[in-house]
Amino acid sequence: MHPSSFEYFAPKSMEEAIGLLTKFGEDAKIMAGGQSLIPLLKLRMASFPYVIDISRIEGLDYIEEKGKFLEIGALTTMIEIEDSELIKERYRILREAAVQIADPLVRNRGTIGGNISHGDPSNDMPAVIIALDGKLEITGKQGKKVIDADSFITDSFTTVLQEGEIMSKIMIPVFDGSSGGCYIKQKKNAGDFSVAAIAVHLSIDKEDRVRRAGIGLTSVGPRPLRAEKGERFLEGKRINDSVAREAANIIVSESDPTSDFYGSADYKKKVLNRIAVEAINTSYERAMVR
Amino acid sequence: MSLSKIKLRINGKEIEAEVEPRKLLVHFLREDMGLTGTHVGCDTSNCGACTVLLDGRAVKSCTMLAVQADGREVTTIEGISSGDDMHPLQKAFIEKHGLQCGYCTSGMILTSFWLLSKNNNPTEEEIRKAISGNLCRCTGYQSIVESIKYGAQLMKEEEKGEQEIRVR
Structure with a gap:
């Protein structure tokens, strides 16, 4: 071909x-x-x-903690994220998402910058970076600027990048001791895109209440979505199964899936509901392990 | 259409060539270099029959341009044996019936080669995850997984044998 x-x-x-x-x-x-x-x-x-x-530009391939951020160069491959000891130990959700992208052969070439900049609403990294309140550095003629990750993709395969601009760095606030998250991806086949997927990241206070919730959604809208109402609902609460169920209903109301090869819109909402409950419960359990 | 000059190593040999930028690596290997052990299975970047090693990492040569291999080292199935002496993984695939039609085999072996270069003692789960981008439509994978396990064992034995020879 x-x-x-x-x-x-x-x-x-x-x-x-x-x-x-x-x-x-x-x-x-x-x-x-x-x-x-x-x-x-x-x-x-x-x-x-x-x-x-x-891909031959030097110096865009790194994973390092720098001050308040975990910084990942845009040309860092998925396999490098998967194999990074720092990510394995401290940023489990990133690895959890990376290992579910396509297959190892693709991950040996595919980059995190490309996964985000492609603007595909079914690509996994945008939802994760949104849930983590990440930021993206954009380099252009005028120099560098930093924007919130959730404003980067504006529609299917469309980003805010203007002529002569390159997304050059992914910045994730360094996790504190009392946070936990997970990425759940429901797919039909190994290596496939998802029917629906969700990234949840929870920070909790000393009373075990959610201080900050981050929720990103994959494959259930024209672009990767932040479930803002779901986040507000969880904040200030201790999580139990009924809270998680109520939150999942709110998250589903914020989604906007269309019917396609991966399932009907209604089916995708049902799948999202189930994985949202699981993701909230799992993230809370992980945050409680201080 | 202007051609791009590329210089790369293929199976240890220095190669200089001129290619159209749009030419996929798999076509360059098969049609220009005559290395037909690298197969085209699906043409849609799904099946992994075209797997080669790029600087030691297993990649789909149908999802890469030949110009992107400029300055790199490419290893195909033809490059892992030494002369008539098969690589332990090739021996293992024969002995454990890791193939029927053989179409996916070169890709399976190169992905296994990459896996074993990172981890010489993989679990069954690690093997199955590693070959998840290589599709086989006849064996049902069980004998492929067994071949890779056996290949790992043969490679370790070979390494040990070489060390013993050196000691003597």
């Missing part, structure tokens, strides 16, 4: 990449690991006159 013809550039620096993106404007497409883009190109579901391969 062959994609349509394109001109290919592999810039070695951010400046060079931004220059090319600015020059070619809408005719240019950024490629990182290519694990979403190349299938689209070769199946001819998309074509671009210019492909800018940013």
Whole structure:
């Protein structure tokens, strides 16, 4: 199979990449690991006159705690997240999501920056980063700026990125001792996209009440969603099964799935309801292990 | 259409070539290099029959451009044996009936090779997770999993044997 013809550039620096993106404007497409883009190109579901391969830019591949944030370079691959000792020990939810993305062969090339920037409402990382109140660094002609992750994807396959901009870093507030979270992904087959998936992250106070709840949803709307009403409902409460059930109903009311190959809208809501209860209970249990 | 010059190592050999940027690595390997042990199964990035090692990591060569391999090291199934001497994993797949039609086998072996390079004593679960991107439509996976376990054992024995020879 062959994609349509394109001109290919592999810039070695951010400046060079931004220059090319600015020059070619809408005719240019950024490629990182290519694990979403190349299938689209070769199946001819998309074509671009210019492909800018940013994977050779140095210094965008790291996982480190820096002050108040865990910082992950946009070109960090899923397998690096999966194998990172720091993430294994301290940021379990990220690993839980990473290992459920596609298969190991894809994760050996696929990057966290690409998973988010592709804007696919079925990609897993956006919901997780939203639940963790993460931020994204965007680099452009004017320098760098940092935005809230939940404002990055505006619609299916659409982000706030403007001409000449690259999402360059993922920033996650460092967890304190009394928080816990999980990612639950309900899928039909191993390696598939989800029917529905949910990321929950809870911080609790000394009285075991939820101080801050973060909830992100995958595959149940035109974009990854934050379940804000569900978050407000949980805050200030101790969790038990009936609280979790009530919260799940609220979360489902905030979702907006459509019927497709993965199931009817109604079925997706039922699935979301069940996994929301499980995710809230599990996150609370994990937060209680101080 | 302009061609891109690439320079890479394939199975230990330095290669220089000119390719169209849109050419997928799998087509470059099969059609330009004649390395037909790398298979095209699904064409949709699902099946893993085209698995090769890129700098030691198992990847789908149908989901990568040949130009992206510039400056890298690619290993195909043709590159893991030494002469007529098969790799222990190849021997293990024969002995434990890890194949029927053979279509998925080169991908299965290269993914196993990558797994064992990270973890030389994987559990059954780790093996099954590692090959979750490699589809087989005839064996039902059981004998593939057994082949990989046996291959891991053969590799350890071989390593031990080499150490003993060195000691002598």
